[in-house]
Amino acid sequence: MNQQLIKFKIDNVSFELQDQHDFTWLQSIGNVFCVFDQQNSGNISFGIEKNGKKLFVKYAGCRPLEFSGNPRDAISRLKVAVPVYKTLERPNLIRLIDHFETKDGYAAIFEWFNGECLHSHWLFADPPKHTHPESPFYRFKQLSIEKRLQSNQYAEEMGKSKS
Numbered sequence: 001m002n003q004q005l006i007k008f009k010i011d012n013v014s015f016e017l018q019d020q021h022d023f024t025w026l027q028s029i030g031n032v033f034c035v036f037d038q039q040n041s042g043n044i045s046f047g048i049e050k051n052g053k054k055l056f057v058k059y060a061g062c063r064p065l066e067f068s069g070n071p072r073d074a075i076s077r078l079k080v081a082v083p084v085y086k087t088l089e090r091p092n093l094i095r096l097i098d099h100f101e102t103k104d105g106y107a108a109i110f111e112w113f114n115g116e117c118l119h120s121h122w123l124f125a126d127p128p129k130h131t132h133p134e135s136p137f138y139r140f141k142q143l144s145i146e147k148r149l150q151s152n153q154y155a156e157e158m159g160k161s162k163s
Contacts (some may be wrong), residue, residue, distance in 0.1 A: 005065070009037075010046075017044070018063035025102045028110070029057060040066040042074025047112060054112035056094065061105015075106045082108060 005016040010023055015037040026032060030050025037044050046057045060074035067074070073101050085096040085108070099108040132138055140148070 013046075015044075016065060018065065018067070021062040022102075022104060025107070029055065037064055038066055039064055041077075042067045042069055042071060043078065055097070056112050057060075057111040058108045058110065059102075059105055061102065071105065078106050078108060091105070 005018065006020050007014065007016050008023065009033045010026060013032045013035050015035045016026060017037070026046065026048065029051075030048040032046050033049050033054075034047035035044065036046070040046070042064065043060050043064055045056050045059065046056055048055045058078065060078040061071050063071055076138075082096065082099050089095065094110045094113050097109045097111060099106070101107075130138060130141075143151070
């Protein structure tokens with residue numbers, strides 16, 4: 001990538017994008033405490049906290065560093081995903097709370113869940129994702145089927161206890 005990157009700082013979190021973008025709409029949601037800016041899907045995501053409650057905000061409409069497509073396509077994909085999130089609502093999946101258009105994009109707001117991304121391509125590309133002992137995906141796949149099923153059952157039970 002030979003172009004000049006644009007630096008952003010929102011609250012105490014810094015990141016870079018390929019183009020200038022307006023994120024002032026985030027202020028009404030809360031304070032940004034982390035950013036997931038290495039996605040190649042055309043989305044950027046934020047961890048946001050307000051009044052002690054954490055949220056996960058997935059946003060399409062800007063050009064993250066790893067994205068080579070058209071932001072309009074990313075917006076369309078996120079909009080199409082919203083009814084799927086609603087249909088698939090289960091106790092073991094993070095819950096979609098809200099979704100809306102912004103001036104230049106589209107946002108989906110979810111409950112926050114502390115965890116690890118099983119597909120952290122920015123740390124473990126293929127094939128290391130499948131073979132590196134520190135890869136979350138690899139570590140999960142090394143668990144016995146019984147342990148993986150137990151993790152799913154645990155997630156289901158935790159989801160039910162929150163309902």
